[in-house]
Amino acid sequence: MGIIDQNHQNAEKLAAAKAAVKLVKNGDIVGLGTGTTATFAIKELGKLVAEGLNIKAVASSIRTEELAKSLGIEILNLGEISSVDISIDGADEFTEGLDLIKGGGGALFREKIVASMSKNAIIVTDASKKVKKLGSFTVPVEVIPLAYQYVFDQITKLNGKGKKRTTDHQDYFTDNGNLIIDADFGLIDDPKALSNDLNKIDGLLAHGLFIDLTAQVIMSEQSEIIIFK
Incomplete structure (x- = not known):
């Protein structure tokens, strides 16, 4: 992938992340995903926390936990709660039927636990992740x-x-x-x-097959936000 393509993809990821964090409400327990797209969302949440948003979070990986803490987001022990209000994560592939492949970053077990606990599991992606059939990604x-x-x-x-x-x-x-x-x-x-x-x-x-675990996918394509649910 060229630098221009990478920049374009990152711009789409950022736009989708910004749309997703708007769904987070004061007092929510938020599930934080792992990977490049989730990182954009965590950084946006960090900005909101700095501006006064009151949330707590659980992390799907050690690196996500470290990033969130560095941004002032309070992290709870995943093993000590039974549900989260909303989770935001990325995907390696998704279909319009909301079937996903996840785990390219190696955090699939914790990601699946967070998704299963989530009352509102949100996936944020750029347009390259949408497929007619899963399986191009292992x-x-x-x-x-x-x-x-x-x-x-x-x-x-x-x-x-x-x-x-x-x-x-x-x-x-x-x-x-x-x-x-x-x-x-x-x-x-x-x-x-x-x-x-x-x-x-x-x-x-x-x-890494995530079936019946996703409430909606927020996809950014060019300058448009498209929601699948």
Whole structure:
């Protein structure tokens, strides 16, 4: 991607983030996502907090928590609350039916917990993330290390091509101390069925198919804000 394309994409992400944070109300507990688009939203929330907005938040990753705290956003322990009022996160892919692939940044388990707890789960994206069918982006799978080979084999039985995620030629570990398998299933005809099949695999902690978890997607395209819900 060229610099001009990247700048254009970032402008769309920022516009979508600004539209999303307008939905946050005084007194809300806010779920904060992880990734480049979520970062724009967190920075916008930080500005509002500095201007007097009274919120508390839960974070879907260590890096999100550190960013939020640096901006003066009070962070609660995710394990000590049962619901959040609104969450704002990004996506790697989404369809108009609000099926998503998430987890390219490696925070899918916590992101899925936050989305599940959220009364109003908002996804913010640029136009490049909208697809007719999920699957051009691989499905991240967070797996407990001792179950790695078993889960890998089960993914293969579901006609997926798995690859262990690495960084700098070393195994990539999530904030939870787990491995990630990036699974290529090709274009996915029935995301819900695949999600159900993956959910049945012991040792698989979470996968990046987010089905029936999203209230709306706020997408910026050029100078237009488009909402899917």
